[in-house]
Structures are given as structure tokens and as C-alpha cells.
Amino acid sequence: MFVAGDEGVYLSTDRGAHWKLLAGSPKGVRQLGLDDRDLYIGTGAGVHIIENATSKPEKARKLAVDLAVDSLSVGERVVVAAGIFSGAVLSTDRGRTWRAVSGSWGKKDAVPYIGVGPSGDVQVQTIEGSPDGSGAKNLWVSKDLGRTWKAKPAFDKVDVYSEVGSFPDRPDVQVVAASAGIFTTRDSVDFQRIGVPDTSVNALAVAGSALLAGTPTGSYRSTAPLGRELGAGYQDWGWTGKIPHTVGNTVNALETLPGKGNDVLRARNAYCPGECFFIEKSGDNGRTWSGLASFPGNSHSVVADPKDPSRVYTGAYLAPALYVSTDGATSFTPLHDTELSGVNGLAIDPTRPSGVWIADVSGLYLSTGADLPLAKAFDGRVEAVAVDPKNPSHVVAVGQGLLKVSYDAGKSFADGVGLPEVFYTSVVFSRDGALYAGSRDYYVAGTGVLRSTDGGKSWKVLPNQPADHEVRSVLVSPDGAWLFAGTMASGVHRLALR
Structure with missing residues (x-):
């Protein structure tokens, strides 16, 4: 062999x-x-x-x-x-x-x-x-x-x-x-x-009673993961006998629009014949999608402002740029297209008007408008950033060998303790204030999902892990009942939180 x-x-x-x-x-x-x-x-x-x-x-x-x-x-x-x-x-x-x-x-x-x-x-x-x-x-x-x-x-x-x-x-x-x-x-x-294939899950979102998963072959939905009991066939998400296009259908970002019921946005990477990506919208919990806008490069991120759902941001990885829409993602304007090296993730900063945190391959940045320069918080390859919904001054960022936390709206960041030197891919707050971070293989083997119960100061590896420890995305359900982990090659796994 x-x-x-x-x-x-x-x-x-x-x-x-x-x-x-x-x-x-x-x-x-x-x-x-x-x-x-x-x-x-x-x-x-x-x-x-x-x-x-x-x-x-x-x-x-x-x-x-x-x-x-x-x-x-x-x-x-x-x-x-x-x-x-x-x-x-x-x-x-x-x-x-x-x-x-x-x-x-x-x-x-x-x-x-x-x-x-x-x-x-x-x-x-x-x-x-x-x-x-x-x-x-x-x-x-x-x-x-x-x-x-x-x-x-x-x-x-x-x-x-x-x-x-x-x-x-x-x-x-x-x-x-x-x-x-x-x-x-x-x-x-x-x-x-x-x-039935296992697959890589790049993004997760809950829309209505369904969990959506963004994969290299499109986005899939299932109502089974949010139920207490899993019925027969729950692992086969939406097979209809026709597979979406493999090339031109990679979904790396999903965002449920706040206060919009069934509306969901996704970023779909394509081959046009160069690299390009589309922002698309679903009004039926991810069953069907329609195109809104297209951009050069590809994208790992789309986020909507919770206070103003018509304000939407997306970031480009290839052909690096940050784009903003003020009409619900129908049209976009580039805000920054020279300072960035490759946008991996975004998070709205409620403490500042038009504020958005940018997780970039060259560091963590803060944008507060097109006419203002980007403010750089720290260097490093940053993959994801999250803001505490109960305390907007509490910011956590993760990336290659780093997991940093701020309690003063980003004026200063400190390193978390008890962390293995791995590649962190994602981070999310739960309703009870706990933090969950996903890790995957980059230079060393990933350790799965980590948890912090003190706001990100210290971290421990969860005792219950997905079978695949290479985790690309983490999500806590809106009701706080479930933690979902999207893995590198084994689909979606869940853990009961209460």
C-alpha cells in the first residue's frame, strides 16, 4: 500500500x-x-x-x-x-x-x-x-x-x-x-x-427551521439537525438525483439577514472563466437562490448589520477588497481595495458608525468608512473575528497560531492562554457567553473545537469532538441548544449544549 x-x-x-x-x-x-x-x-x-x-x-x-x-x-x-x-x-x-x-x-x-x-x-x-x-x-x-x-x-x-x-x-x-x-x-x-459523500463544510447558518451548510458543491439544507431526534436518512441532505455544479459552486459564506424571516445571503465562488464570486439571496430558507451582484476574485465572507439589515458587507480574497451595500446587497461599492491582502472574515462593530472588523491574511483591521484609512489592530494571518452580542466592546479574533481577545473595542488585544499552536479557522459566541473556536490542519494537526468560559482569556479542547478534528466552521443555534461543527472532510457534526 x-x-x-x-x-x-x-x-x-x-x-x-x-x-x-x-x-x-x-x-x-x-x-x-x-x-x-x-x-x-x-x-x-x-x-x-x-x-x-x-x-x-x-x-x-x-x-x-x-x-x-x-x-x-x-x-x-x-x-x-x-x-x-x-x-x-x-x-x-x-x-x-x-x-x-x-x-x-x-x-x-x-x-x-x-x-x-x-x-x-x-x-x-x-x-x-x-x-x-x-x-x-x-x-x-x-x-x-x-x-x-x-x-x-x-x-x-x-x-x-x-x-x-x-x-x-x-x-x-x-x-x-x-x-x-x-x-x-x-x-x-x-x-x-x-x-453518500462526506464533504468539506466551509460555512454554516440557521434559517427558520433549517440548518444550511456551504460546501465546495453549493449550499445544502436540512431540518433534521435542529430536531432533538434524528430520523432515518438524516445524513442525506436534499439529494434530488441532480448535483449542483462542482466548478463554479463553492459556497464559503452564509448570512441570515436579521429581522428578515426567511432571507439568507451566500457568497458563491465561480469560474467566469477567471476567478469571480457572486452574492446571492434566498427568500425561502435556502431552498432556491437568485443572483444579486458579482465581483472579481473569490470570497470567504458576507455579513449584514444587525441594526440595519440593508447594510451588507462582503470581502474578496483574490483581488482583495472590502465592498459595502446600503440597499440589501442589490448593489455594492468598494471601500478598500489597496490596503488589504486577502479578506477571510468580517464582523460588524456596533460601537462605531459604519464600523466593520476585517480578518485579513495580513492582520486584523477596522474600517469605519470609505473616506477614512483602515486601522490595523495587529499583524498575522487572521481567519475570523467575532463580536460579543451582549458586549460590543468584547472582540475575539482567530487565525494561524493566534487567538486574541479585546475588552476595549479593539484598542488593545491580549493572547488567550492554554492554546495549542494550531490553525484556528472560526469563532462564535453562544447565548450563555461561552466562546467556541474551530481549528484545522495547516502546519500541525488540528485539535477540533475549543471552548472558553471566561470571555477568551483561557481555552480548553472540548472533550467531545467530531470524528474529524479538522474543523472549518462553528455555529451555535439561535436557541442555544446545539453547537454545530463543519469539518474538512466529514460533513457536519453537532453537540447538545443544553
Whole structure:
């Protein structure tokens, strides 16, 4: 067995009980492909090979491929690799020589996947950039090693593949891992779902009686998580047989509008064909969405002023900027677009007119208007900021190796104590004044969710943790009954608070 990651490739010869790092293997490995004896390795800089990997592994050797590999696959006679925005390549001589893979799709189309199917056919997925960020998609299949291609119909049930394979006793049935789950198909046209996926949850919000989750494949809603008892099928959120677009549908921020009943905002990152994002609104608790405004870059944040819900802010990460709307997110004006390096999170500052805290990759900032300079509270990569709803002078900010608290409306910040040196992703106040912070892997393993009962001065790791300790988002339900944690790869988990 081989596994790979940041440090390189590890080998186990006893069914995973013990592992050994292969000497000379490249770092930052993204993909692996194995034929009978040789291991192919995809990294951000190209393709490597470890010959005789299953017997006497040789030192990894770089092959003549210079692209950031996002997908890699190996068949009996062929090795294929592709980068989403750098094209695809193919080799029929164990990686000695390569040729570009081209077909009827456009030269500028994104290639999110290339693979070799169980029958030896080469499959390529392409996405054409579009103004709405979704992109026209297609699946192309070649049975002659890329010389000719046949287009398959659009696949609403599956969207973008991440991997294909087959069961040993059913080589004619292709198994597909995709954003909507695990599927089987015999013709790459009709699919049957056989498994429900775990996924990354970037944002959480409660709208009416439903919990909303922002993921890399759109936003999902379920009324089950807010109930005391969880009925059968509660883990399958809103499956209708049609998956939203994978590319152009990443939701990193959700905001329930105060005093607006069923109204919710979300920030959806897209491919237009460059990076862009949309602010969209739902008037039915997240069931349906309509577009309001679009911006360059992408976004991790949208927030509304509790005292004036028509005043909405959003921040851009790529093409850094802070934008404000005074008409309920129908139109926006840039406030700051030169001082910031990448906005991660926002929080309204009730102590100042037009005040908003900005968690940026370069520090924590305070904005009080377009005509006034940004005030910087401290340096560091800040991921999220929260203001105590009962005491607006109480501010907490978290980020890379930092968790800081202020009791004087941001004039000074002190470090929390009892903290592991991890990457903090999110922070939220509960109704009883407790604080909860999420952490995830960045340079060291995450520790899950931490809690503070003294306003952020000291912190302890919660004894009850999600199975996945890499937590991207935390939320306390409005009634204070539940703590929700959105994880890196295992969906949403909940903990009863009372």
C-alpha cells in the first residue's frame, strides 16, 4: 500500500500496520498511480516515477512533465495527467515521452479530470468558462489512446469526477467517485448512486427551521439537525438525483439577514472563466437562490448589520477588497481595495458608525468608512473575528497560531492562554457567553473545537469532538441548544449544549 502527502510517499507491506517514507520521494504529492511495478507521482511541479516500487523501490525520478498535476491515472499501456488550468498529457512508454491531449474542446477550457477507465479507455472532463460561473461541461471518451474522441451527454447526476475504478469481479462496471457520491455506470451516461459523500463544510447558518451548510458543491439544507431526534436518512441532505455544479459552486459564506424571516445571503465562488464570486439571496430558507451582484476574485465572507439589515458587507480574497451595500446587497461599492491582502472574515462593530472588523491574511483591521484609512489592530494571518452580542466592546479574533481577545473595542488585544499552536479557522459566541473556536490542519494537526468560559482569556479542547478534528466552521443555534461543527472532510457534526 502507498499513501502520499506533504512529506512524500509512504509504503506499507503489512496491510497498513507500519509505514516507511520512501527515500528520495518528492514532497507535496497530490496524486498516485500504480501499474504492476512502477509508481507514478503527481505533484504541483509535474510527474515523478519510482521504478520497482512494489519490490525494491528506486529513487524517485522526475519525468518530462512540467504542470501542476490535479489528476493522474495509469492503465496497462498509458499514463495520463492533467492540471485544471494547464491542460492534459499522455504517455504510452512508461513516461519516457509525452504528448499533449487535445480534442474537440477549447484550448482554454478547464480540465478538472483525466483518467483511464477499467476497459482502457481514456476519459477527459472539460469545463468552458461562462458569465454565470457555472461553465458548460462535457465528458469525452477515447478508445484509441487520445487519437479520436466521442462526447458523452452532460451528466447531471455526477458532474465532475474525482476518480474512477472497478470491482475485480465486475471489470465492465465503472465505479465513479464524484461530488454527489459514489456511482456505478456501464456506459458513462446512466449512473446509479451507491454511496453518500462526506464533504468539506466551509460555512454554516440557521434559517427558520433549517440548518444550511456551504460546501465546495453549493449550499445544502436540512431540518433534521435542529430536531432533538434524528430520523432515518438524516445524513442525506436534499439529494434530488441532480448535483449542483462542482466548478463554479463553492459556497464559503452564509448570512441570515436579521429581522428578515426567511432571507439568507451566500457568497458563491465561480469560474467566469477567471476567478469571480457572486452574492446571492434566498427568500425561502435556502431552498432556491437568485443572483444579486458579482465581483472579481473569490470570497470567504458576507455579513449584514444587525441594526440595519440593508447594510451588507462582503470581502474578496483574490483581488482583495472590502465592498459595502446600503440597499440589501442589490448593489455594492468598494471601500478598500489597496490596503488589504486577502479578506477571510468580517464582523460588524456596533460601537462605531459604519464600523466593520476585517480578518485579513495580513492582520486584523477596522474600517469605519470609505473616506477614512483602515486601522490595523495587529499583524498575522487572521481567519475570523467575532463580536460579543451582549458586549460590543468584547472582540475575539482567530487565525494561524493566534487567538486574541479585546475588552476595549479593539484598542488593545491580549493572547488567550492554554492554546495549542494550531490553525484556528472560526469563532462564535453562544447565548450563555461561552466562546467556541474551530481549528484545522495547516502546519500541525488540528485539535477540533475549543471552548472558553471566561470571555477568551483561557481555552480548553472540548472533550467531545467530531470524528474529524479538522474543523472549518462553528455555529451555535439561535436557541442555544446545539453547537454545530463543519469539518474538512466529514460533513457536519453537532453537540447538545443544553
